[in-house]
Amino acid sequence: MNAPGRGRRVATPLLLLAITLLGGWLRFYAIGQKGLWLDEAFSVWLGWHRLPEMWGWIARIDQHPPLYYTLLNLWMRLGDDASTVRMLSAMIGTLTIPVIFLLGRRLAGPGTGLLAALLLAVSPFHVRFAQEARMYALLALTAAAAMACLAYLLSEDPPATLSGLASQPARRRAAGEAPPCPVLRDSSLSWLCCGAFGSKPLRMTPGKGAFRHGLLWGGYVVFTAAAMLTHSTALLLPVATNLFVFGLMWQRRKAPPAPQSWGGVRAAEFESPSLRSWLRAQAGVLLLWGAIWLPAFIGQAGGVYREFWMPAPTWRTVLDTLGNFLSAHLPRQQVPWIDVIWVLYAALLALGIVTLRRRPAVLALLLTLFLTPLLGELLVSLRRPVFYDRTLIWATIPLYVLLAAGIAALRRWPYVLAVAAILVAANGVSLGEYYGNFRKEGWRDAAAYVSQQAREGDLILFNASWVQIPFDFYFRAARKPVTEHGLPADLFERGILEPKMAPEDLPRLGDLIRDKERVWLVYSHDWYTDPQGLIPEALSRALTPVERRAYEGLEIRLYEGAHGN
Secondary structure (H helix, E strand, O other): OOHHHHHHHHHHHHHHHHHHHHHHHHHOOOOOOOOOOOHHHHHHHOOOOOOHHHHHHHHHHOOOOOHHHHHHHHHHHHHHHEEEHHHHHHHHHHHHHHHHHHHHHHOHHHHHHHHHHHHHHHHHHOOOOOOOOOOHHHHHHHHHHHHHHHHHHHOOOOHHHHHHHHHHHHHHHHHOOOOOOEOOOOOHHHHHHHHHHHHOOOOOHHHHHHHHHHHHHHHHHHHHHHHOOOEOOOOOOOHHHHHHHHHHHHHHOOOOOOOEEOOOOEOOOOOOOOHHHHHHHHHHHHHHHHHHHHHHHHHHHHHHHOOOOOOOOOOOHHHHHHHHHOOOOOOOOOOOOOOHHHHHHHHHHHHHHHHHHHHHHHHHHHHHHHHHHHHHHHHHHOOOOOOOOHHHHHHHHHHHHHHHHHHOOOOOOHHHHHHHHHHHHHHHHHHHHHHHHHOOOOHHHHHHHHHHHOOOOEEEOOOHHHHHHHHHHHHHOOOOOOOOEOOOOOOOOOOOOOOOHHHHHHHHHHHHHOOEEEEEEEOOOHHHHHOHHHHHHHHHHHHHEEEEEOOOOEEEEEEEEOOOO
């Protein structure tokens, strides 16, 4: 009778291990093949500083909290090449796979947990950001861990205490259940108690239960604050959890949960936490985050509000973001059946929602966690555009659980395996496109070319001053005796990342190139930092353009003066 259950208990961790190893391999595969792009090089530049200096730079010139940069700073003791700095994100991304399994298993069973882990493991969106020296993989992990802690808190009884046991019979009778009975020292009393209520003895272990409950509350507080300290858009995470929990409290006051079954096994139904416990947890999150970063966040938010590079989102932006969540980099032109994939995803999502209607609290939690960050960023974007797919990476966690619930609802294992195989194959095509054809900015090749051609006394100008960081990351090995300057100002001279070129900055440019025989221009992100094209126009008037080379995301231009060779 117990053999199938034991077999499942053995098979589930083995399958999870296989899925995690697959996801880890995809995240570490060819991790150093692509050169660092601008934002990654900035992460490394910060990581080169001592921690106090690094935190000061982050508060003054960046828009992100410090947790990822701090971890990277410690990780870079192992090295600062592209492969090494990215391995931190790859490791973090791999750890997210068992976490989403725990979330899916708690909400809808081990089958859903395994399918959610599989979707995450082969997700091209997650693989890409697990191969970047940026904070997005850490954002997904911390948010997923906070969600898992919340799911466990809401779906298990409070720790067994004498006062807690005194209140349980009334609650269980209201739900139509026989109350449990503690095992008393007098076996006859134990038999009388348990026989009278028709229930099996319950071993009371208040210490163990209280410790587990405390760990879950602590985990929720720590991981929620960690997400907020990883990326500021994670401020929407406590917004989502509070929306759901206060809604659950209101609903439970109206009517207690009725007993349910799920696949022949009683489903864990959510119990709303006490208002006092919940408010304590929110205060803990606020204190932990605020004590570390609130003053700096206010300054950063003011800077973003005044000016930010991101364009306003459109419906196309939203649709592209959802497409990236499901299968980023899927080559639309080369895959004739691509529309079938999107229809399949939509059908599975609808099936997951319909199936979980029998468990409305679980469905409401997943939809709240998925929709709140999207709608929140769209609402903020009405004042200052901030909608960006990678900052929403944590919204994919509930989305994948919903899709996994839809696949699991197919019931028969041949259907489940067939659909899972189709999605894995589609993501395999997307991953092939990512590994083979996705290009990051070509700083490595550009710096190599300039290092070969530069001469002593040459001047190198950067139209966006902070692009000097990725260029120098690769150019530093050349150690050429050249002079470097940023335009319109040198790096961080004005206290911001991307100062814009204006006509009043042209005299400084004239002073820099005066009497120079050869001037290199590293031209990148000009759509934002030099939208009028003032720099190449001024250089062409004063000097002779002799060469122009294009690389991914940038150009290298060479100018010579009257005495140049």
